[in-house]
Amino acid sequence: MIEDQKIQLSLEQLNQLLADYPAIKEFQEIQKQAKKNPRLLALEEEIKQAQKEAVQFAHYGKPEAEKEAIRKIDALTQEYNQHPVVQLYRESLAQANELLQYVTQTIQKNVNQAIEEGTKHASED
Incomplete structure (x- = not known):
């Protein structure tokens, strides 16, 4: 039980360190900008609508x-991909x-x- 608590505490500390890391903060800020960008939202809707239309046209043999x-x-996807916020x-x-x-x-390493050392020590005993 105590080992699980140590692991949980370590994970929480690691999570906080990652959340405070500049590259992660920058990513989160750009992600917020992307989600609020009206042109990107409009492009996403236009792409979805055009995809629905393509499926319907295929279904009805047009x-x-x-x-x-x-x-x-x-064309819409290209415009979306070239948007500065998307590139950032x-x-x-x-x-x-x-x-x-x-x-x-x-962590994996x-x-x-630790597993190898534990196995080595166990086989020595």
Whole structure:
């Protein structure tokens, strides 16, 4: 029980350290901007609507209308992907992911070492 509490406390401390890390804070701020950006929200809705139309046109056997809907989807998606907030979001997401991967790999390495040492000591006894 005490070991579980130590682990939980360590996880909470790690979580707080990560939350305070500049790359994570920057990512969270850009994420907020992206979620509130009216043009991005409008583009998301336009893309969803065009996707629905493409599916309906395909279902009703209207290949030309379907192709036009797909072209519209592609154009809207390109505009979305080129938006400065989206580009910043993706860059900050990559940085945050790199940090989290580093932390995860470090924890995994330390846990594996502890297991190996525990196994080594157990076999010596």
